[in-house]
Amino acid sequence: MMFGSLFYNFWAALCSFTVYFIWAVQDPFAFPLPTIGASLVVALIGFIAMFLIRAFIGYVFYTPEHIAYSEVDSPSNVEPLHAEQQQFVPQNKRTTVEFEEDNTEEIANVVRTMLHGQEEAIQK
Template sequence: MMFGSLFYNFWAALCTFAVYFIWAVQDPFAYPLPTIGVSLVVALIGFIAMFFIRAFIGYVLYTPENIAYSEGNPTSSVETFNSEQQQFVPQNERTTVEFEEDNTEEIAKVVRTMLHGQEGAVSK
């Protein structure tokens, strides 16, 4: 990914044009059209060179996402990384003991409390 936008390239072209033009005009025998023509070529070179500079700056400033790798099973590290980012735990990761602990009456009581806006705490 490149750093900045295309406007950086235009600024680089403008600066290189101005610097070369000022440097070339100091010659007392300089002709106007060749000086402007060469300055435009130098501006084009500055414009193209800025792509490489922006790519280099983007490469230097790039920070990849932190992925935890395990040496045993490479797919398990990706799954644990994905599960850490998710807010909800998929149902296939829950054990049957957890399903047995869920009491339907308790769940119904919680739903009723939420629907009716009662402030009473529900405990297991």
């Protein structure tokens, strides 16, 4: 997968043509046709080199579509040695209704505070 579009190649060709042309025209004995011809060759080289650059950038920024880690792949009997090493708190033993009942009043107070700016809604 390449990064960008063919438009980048044309910009690279234009920039390389311009830079070489300006550099070559500074010679007081430069002839017009050989200078333009050499600039066109440099533009062609810049156009082709941009394909390689776009392919490299596409390779660097490539993100695979498939999921690299799945809970099915991991063994479920592995427990952390200490409670501090556990990164995630399992919530699968509680139902959604139990979880909502615990925080309903807190959520209502926060919403009231945000809507009305009442400081007394935070106090318990």
